[in-house]
Amino acid sequence: MPPRRVVTGRSPDPRRRFAEELRLLRDQKGDSLRRLAEVLGWDASLFGKMESGKTLGSPEVVEALAQHYGVGDLLLTLWELAVGDPKQFKEQYRRYMALEAEAVSLWHYAVSAPPGLLQTAGYAREALAAGGLSGQALDQQIEARIGRQMLLETDDPPPFRAILSEAVLRNSLPDARAWREQLEHLAASADRPNITIHVLPFGKGPHGLMSTATMFLRLLDGRTVAYTENDIRGELIEEHSRIERMQRAYDAVRDLALPPAESRNFIARMLEGVSCEPST
Known part of the structure; x- marks a missing residue:
């Protein structure tokens, strides 16, 4: 079987991919974490933790980010995949x-x-x-x-x-x-x-x-x-x-x-x- 081609260069792990997308979208818009907090009303540390993969945030936060970046359902879809990823559970589950x-x-x-x-x-x-x-x-x-x-x-x-x-x-x-x-x-x-x-x-x-x-x-x-x-x-x-x-x-x-x-x-x-x- 030929090796799998890397199409996007992004992580195949749902949780990491979600964090990568958040960092990329913020970089493209030129926002700082502080600016994002001022615009959306959540603490800057929350966005930092989401971008580092330490937390996934709530669907309300994700929807607000999607509207801010103008990306439609992309972020919420990635969030749902990350939340439901079986890798987050022990092997037996x-x-x-x-x-x-x-x-x-x-x-x-x-x-x-x-x-x-x-x-x-x-x-x-x-x-x-x-x-x-x-x-x-x-x-x-x-x-x-x-x-x-x-x-x-x-x-x-x-x-x-x-x-x-x-x-x-x-x-x-x-x-x-x-x-x-x-x-x-x-x-x-x-x-x-x-x-x-x-x-x-x-x-x-x-x-x-x-x-x-x-x-x-x-x-x-x-x-x-x-x-x-x-x-x-x-x-x-x-x-x-x-x-x-x-x-x-x-x-x-x-x-x-x-x-x-x-x-x-x-x-x-x-x-x-x-x-x-x-x-x-």
């Missing part, structure tokens, strides 16, 4: 992340934490920090996790069904305001037409998914794959017979869970017990 981005429907069982697709940035920070991440690595993983949620926010988003063990709603964050934001986000998500949330109350007895968070993905080719995760390991499952058994277990759990309307009321009651004041 890479294939799963690629499949998740292609899913036509998703359904999840949550043992003790909200699904990543329904987490706020505040919750993600606490959860990832508890897992040992800090500094730049922590910031990158938060961006990546929140970036995944764009899958559910497209013009034609896939349906997503989540069953939340009551433990998910009881395992609160130390910061009451951050926890309230997470519960509010779950409540708002439950009202979206493509998202269905069930709550599985305590006292429903043993079931086949008790200690295993599980996500099922239905793909364009009609296949279904599953990703399971516990405190020790994660596993991508593609074997048809195993998937069928797990789907039967999921259906049994759904039958035990509260219907969507009662689940929304359950989340609302949990919200009533959370202070609006910040933790001290």
